Amino acid sequence: MTLTPEAPATAAGSPVGRSVRRKDGDLILTGHGAYLDDIEFPGSVLHAALLRSPHPAARILRMDTSAAQARPGVRVVLTGAEAAAATQPIPHFYNPAMVGGRSTDFHPLAVDTVHYAGEPVAAVVAESLHEAQAALRDIVVDYETLPFVLDAEQALAPEAPRVFEGWEDNAVARLPFMEGDATAALAGAPHTLTGEISIQRYQTTPMETRGYVAAWSPDGRLTMHASTQNPHPLRSHLAQVFGIGEHQVRVVATRLGGGFGHKFHSYPEEALVALLARRAGAPVKWLESREESLLVGAREYLHRFEVGFDAEGTILALQDRILANVGALGSSGGWAQAFVAGLTVPGPYKITHYDVEVAVVATHKAPWNGARGFGKESATLMMERVVDLVAQRLRMDPAEVRRRNLIPADAMPYWTAMKHIDSGEYHAVLEEVLEAADYEGQRAEQTTARAHGRLLGIGIGFELAPEGADLAGSLVRGHDTATVRIDRTGGATVLTGVTSPGSGNETGIAQMVAAELGIGVDDVRVVQGDTDLCPYGYGNFSSRSLTVGGAAAVLAARDVRATLAQAGAHLLKTRVEDCSFADGHLIDTASGQRLPLPEVVNAVMTLGGVGLGIDESQLESTRTYSPENVHLVPDEAGRVSVYPSYAYSAHVATVEVDRETGKVTVLSYTGVHDCGTVINPMFVRGQFLGAIAMGIGGALWEESVYGADGRLRSDSLKRYLVPRAPDLPWIETRSRETPSPFALLGVKGGGESGVSGAIGAIANAVNDALLPLGVHVHEMPLSAPRVLRALTDQRIRP
Amino acid sequence: MTEALPTTTAPESAIPTRELSLTVNGRPCRVVCQDRQLLVEVLREQLRLKGTHIGCLNGDCGACTVELDGKAIKSCLVLAPAAEGSEIITLEGVGPDGGGLDPLQQAFWDNDGFQCGFCVPGQIFAARQLLARTLEPSDAEIREAVAGNICRCTGYQTIIESVRAAAQAIGEGTEGLVPEVDTPA
Numbered sequence: 001m002t003l004t005p006e007a008p009a010t011a012a013g014s015p016v017g018r019s020v021r022r023k024d025g026d027l028i029l030t031g032h033g034a035y036l037d038d039i040e041f042p043g044s045v046l047h048a049a050l051l052r053s054p055h056p057a058a059r060i061l062r063m064d065t066s067a068a069q070a071r072p073g074v075r076v077v078l079t080g081a082e083a084a085a086a087t088q089p090i091p092h093f094y095n096p097a098m099v100g101g102r103s104t105d106f107h108p109l110a111v112d113t114v115h116y117a118g119e120p121v122a123a124v125v126a127e128s129l130h131e132a133q134a135a136l137r138d139i140v141v142d143y144e145t146l147p148f149v150l151d152a153e154q155a156l157a158p159e160a161p162r163v164f165e166g167w168e169d170n171a172v173a174r175l176p177f178m179e180g181d182a183t184a185a186l187a188g189a190p191h192t193l194t195g196e197i198s199i200q201r202y203q204t205t206p207m208e209t210r211g212y213v214a215a216w217s218p219d220g221r222l223t224m225h226a227s228t229q230n231p232h233p234l235r236s237h238l239a240q241v242f243g244i245g246e247h248q249v250r251v252v253a254t255r256l257g258g259g260f261g262h263k264f265h266s267y268p269e270e271a272l273v274a275l276l277a278r279r280a281g282a283p284v285k286w287l288e289s290r291e292e293s294l295l296v297g298a299r300e301y302l303h304r305f306e307v308g309f310d311a312e313g314t315i316l317a318l319q320d321r322i323l324a325n326v327g328a329l330g331s332s333g334g335w336a337q338a339f340v341a342g343l344t345v346p347g348p349y350k351i352t353h354y355d356v357e358v359a360v361v362a363t364h365k366a367p368w369n370g371a372r373g374f375g376k377e378s379a380t381l382m383m384e385r386v387v388d389l390v391a392q393r394l395r396m397d398p399a400e401v402r403r404r405n406l407i408p409a410d411a412m413p414y415w416t417a418m419k420h421i422d423s424g425e426y427h428a429v430l431e432e433v434l435e436a437a438d439y440e441g442q443r444a445e446q447t448t449a450r451a452h453g454r455l456l457g458i459g460i461g462f463e464l465a466p467e468g469a470d471l472a473g474s475l476v477r478g479h480d481t482a483t484v485r486i487d488r489t490g491g492a493t494v495l496t497g498v499t500s501p502g503s504g505n506e507t508g509i510a511q512m513v514a515a516e517l518g519i520g521v522d523d524v525r526v527v528q529g530d531t532d533l534c535p536y537g538y539g540n541f542s543s544r545s546l547t548v549g550g551a552a553a554v555l556a557a558r559d560v561r562a563t564l565a566q567a568g569a570h571l572l573k574t575r576v577e578d579c580s581f582a583d584g585h586l587i588d589t590a591s592g593q594r595l596p597l598p599e600v601v602n603a604v605m606t607l608g609g610v611g612l613g614i615d616e617s618q619l620e621s622t623r624t625y626s627p628e629n630v631h632l633v634p635d636e637a638g639r640v641s642v643y644p645s646y647a648y649s650a651h652v653a654t655v656e657v658d659r660e661t662g663k664v665t666v667l668s669y670t671g672v673h674d675c676g677t678v679i680n681p682m683f684v685r686g687q688f689l690g691a692i693a694m695g696i697g698g699a700l701w702e703e704s705v706y707g708a709d710g711r712l713r714s715d716s717l718k719r720y721l722v723p724r725a726p727d728l729p730w731i732e733t734r735s736r737e738t739p740s741p742f743a744l745l746g747v748k749g750g751g752e753s754g755v756s757g758a759i760g761a762i763a764n765a766v767n768d769a770l771l772p773l774g775v776h777v778h779e780m781p782l783s784a785p786r787v788l789r790a791l792t793d794q795r796i797r798p
Numbered sequence: 799m800t801e802a803l804p805t806t807t808a809p810e811s812a813i814p815t816r817e818l819s820l821t822v823n824g825r826p827c828r829v830v831c832q833d834r835q836l837l838v839e840v841l842r843e844q845l846r847l848k849g850t851h852i853g854c855l856n857g858d859c860g861a862c863t864v865e866l867d868g869k870a871i872k873s874c875l876v877l878a879p880a881a882e883g884s885e886i887i888t889l890e891g892v893g894p895d896g897g898g899l900d901p902l903q904q905a906f907w908d909n910d911g912f913q914c915g916f917c918v919p920g921q922i923f924a925a926r927q928l929l930a931r932t933l934e935p936s937d938a939e940i941r942e943a944v945a946g947n948i949c950r951c952t953g954y955q956t957i958i959e960s961v962r963a964a965a966q967a968i969g970e971g972t973e974g975l976v977p978e979v980d981t982p983a
Contacts, residue, residue, distance in 0.1 A: 019910075021907055021908060021910070022907075025906075025912075026898075026903075028912065028918060029889075029899055029903040029907060029912075029918060030889065030890060030892070030893055031847065031848065031850070031889035031890040031919070032849065032890075033918075034848070035848075035916065037848075037851075037852065038851075205948075205950055206914070206916075206950055207851075207853045207861055207914065207916040207948060207949070208853065208914070255914075255915075256914060257851070257914045257915070257916030258913075258950050258951060260950070289855070290855065290856065290858075501914065502913050502914020502915065502916070502951060503913055503914075503951075682910050685910075686910050686951070686952060686956060689952060689953040689955050690950070690951045692953060693952070693953025693954065693955075694950070694953075716854070717854050717856065717859055718858055722948055724948065724954075725941040725942075725944045725947075725949075725954040725957070726941040726942055726945050728941075728953060728955075730937070731953065731955055
């Protein structure tokens with residue numbers, strides 16, 4: 001049985017649209033998941049440990065590694081200068097130069113200048129991890145500390161210390177996103193309103209941290225097992241860093257214990273571990289510690305907005321100035337989230353005059369990497385607060401203001417300057433979430449609760465989630481490739497360029513291929529992550545696994561099916577178009593005759609071509625699928641769309657604020673989600689639930705906190721507070737399916753939806769709770785101390 | 799210590815070691831470990847039981863949870879020598895003899911109680927301990943029971959559904975409850 005009791009298998013039924021259990025669940029549940037650190041490698045594997053700078057900005061004057069070299073068990077000690085001499089600069093995942101921004105070269109270890117506390121400056125390889133760690137203490141580094149800057153606004157001041165030598169200022173890029181004439185529309189608007197809102201630096205905290213095991217074989221080939229989301233791009237990257245042919249590199253992405261963007265490639269440790277293995281002449285393993293993992297940043301934005309609207313609540317114009325503190329840039333593409341934060345505005349709303357500028361600013365904090373939401377959460381937070389502020393000013397219900405501004409279904413597909421939104425029933429989904437949450441009933445209860453002095457708040461969040469990004473010029477693109485082959489036992493193997501972070505997309509792809517070939521999901525094996533086996537692909541990001549990876553596999557499966565149908569038609573003496581596939585059989589729908597699939601495959605393999613009277617004997621196909629709705633060349637109006645797929649969701653959260661402590665309790669939560677055609681409802685729900693939990697965590701607790709000394713304070717899971725089971729409410733979910741007219745099978749990305757809507761809904765709910773007190777909190781996260789300050793501090797703006 | 803004090807200082811590289819007697823997943827074993835090793839390290843490195851994961855080495859996340867003498871514990875918080883003579887069950891040893899899944903594992907699979915699977919040891923052992931105490935747990939009790947284990951994929955809701963389903967399956971008597979767990983006072 002591969003199906004849940006709710007969705008029983010029927011022999012002839014298609015597995016698409018069913019809640020099939022995840023593949024390998026039994027392996028995982030019995031401790032045989034084989035994550036990176038669980039894999040036994042032949043021979044002895046050496047262990048690497050990294051010395052990291054305690055200073056946010058410093059010049060390295062001198063480094064003495066002799067004492068460390070002399071320690072027992074130590075095999076290699078490497079400095080930044082040695083590493084840089086042995087490698088080419090690390091390729092950028094997304095180079096800011098791509099959008100006209102500033103860039104610089106990055107190396108496996110800091111060479112002579114340190115740009116953030118925690119930057120690796122030296123590495124040790126030893127026979128055991130304990131020995132490697134102990135040797136770090138014997139490396140002597142003389143630093144000349146330099147002035148540093150942690151705040152984005154301060155970093156833009158003319159006198160601010162520069163993060164990177166030779167830069168005129170600390171701006172990585174200034175990115176405009178505009179349409180219409182916002183200045184004129186604001187000037188002419190009957191009402192305007194201005195405000196500020198900030199979202200904190202925080203990350204995704206996958207339970208398995210990153211890690212790499214590198215080994216060079218005698219023929220000069222590099223094999224790297226990596227806990228990464230992008231094995232093929234990592235292969236390209238390693239080949240470039242070492243100046244060797246890409247065919248001389250094999251990357252194996254192991255089973256991931258979570259990704260969420262944290263495991264996008266282009267970290268300095270990837271090339272570093274490979275270099276250490278080469279120096280050691282033996283395999284070397286490095287695993288990111290939790291403390292190291294918590295250095296990785298994402299999302300530290302300040303929005304300054306002005307909105308113009310009329311008395312009916314129609315938003316006429318929006319201006320948003322966004323400051324994004326992306327830390328010390330790095331080769332990882334995290335900064336690109338600031339681009340997406342600007343691009344996402346104005347979200348699901350029909351606002352024809354807007355003017356957004358994102359200032360992407362470098363500071364002496366650790367670089368960003370991807371984080372589920374990828375900037376959309378910041379845009380959504382701003383937009384959703386703006387809508388609520390408009391409602392508050394006009395004394396209208398926030399739901400009504402949304403009704404008046406959401407893009408109507410009959411306007412789809414809908415162009416903005418940077419997006420071609422494929423499809424959506426925004427108004428219907430809004431009504432559905434209001435009904436499911438009993439919004440009217442809850443408002444009535446709120447009135448009673450307020451009369452009793454309770455701080456009860458209800459918040460709506462509406463999220464647009466552009467997915468499947470195709471940024472030309474970067475190391476990852478929107479298309480992907482799959483090979484499908486069928487074997488003599490009637491089973492299929494799929495080799496795909498997309499990988500799974502643990503979401504279960506391999507099961508989804510198996511369902512799609514099984515449906516095409518009329519076989520069981522268990523009869524489809526999906527191979528991912530091994531660059532020696534799988535076609536070149538871009539791995540896992542931007543909720544693309546089924547929209548492009550699944551679609552490529554469907555196209556390849558259809559090629560195989562075409563061969564089988566030709567053979568079957570010949571064998572059953574029927575027409576090709578009468579051949580269908582179900583239940584492991586080829587069926588002549590005209591006569592009802594059935595042939596077991598293995599017989600058809602064997603016929604092709606033994607009699608194929610002339611013997612069987614068919615032109616094609618091909619039982620294996622490789623196909624590339626490029627998402628249709630991508631427009632990289634500007635149209636006559638100058639519009640482009642780097643995202644093909646637009647999922648969306650609507651949320652209602654109810655919270656209570658404790659007057660004495662500022663603690664926020666989420667009392668109830670409802671979300672309605674639409675990601676087009678659903679392949680596996682159980683998995684789509686699982687993604688939505690997990691994303692909402694991450695959104696609530698980010699709205700209320702999670703924060704990467706820096707001290708005034710430029711060092712990360714939230715360096716363990718005791719200080720970086722992720723939600724635990726008792727912290728969260730029951731989350732009621734529903735889903736709607738509005739297929740994308742531009743996607744094969746109508747599928748849209750479903751892996752990120754929920755993060756942004758949850759942040760918006762919680763921020764609105766908490767501020768709604770505070771409304772009777774005449775205060776608001778626009779500084780995230782809405783943790784107890786911050787809310788308490790708002791409750792007690794008279795200086796908080798009304 | 800009845801032996802005379804050593805007259806010379808041991809070189810730095812001479813790390814004290816000892817032999818431990820443990821019963822792991824029902825099988826007695828002897829294992830040589832360094833005095834400084836954590837139980838999770840001995841399970842993973844010496845005994846090669848990789849189903850016990852390391853997520854923080856700090857007692858925060860629960861991915862290294864095992865059952866030690868009938869109690870769910872975080873094996874990164876136990877020095878291996880302190881486990882001398884104990885009976886340990888790891889995730890590999892939860893299922894019935896001869897392979898397959900027990901009702902709790904089955905419920906986690908059927909109800910999508912995990913995604914990436916890294917946190918599964920903590921959730922399974924915490925739930926086992928809860929179900930040994932009650933087969934009619936409330937959602938709040940389930941949430942409290944798994945509070946020591948961080949999951950970043952599910953938002954915990956399908957974990958709650960899985961534990962509910964397991965409680966029902968075991969309660970209906972269709973499946974015998976596998977764990978014989980001492981309940982904490």
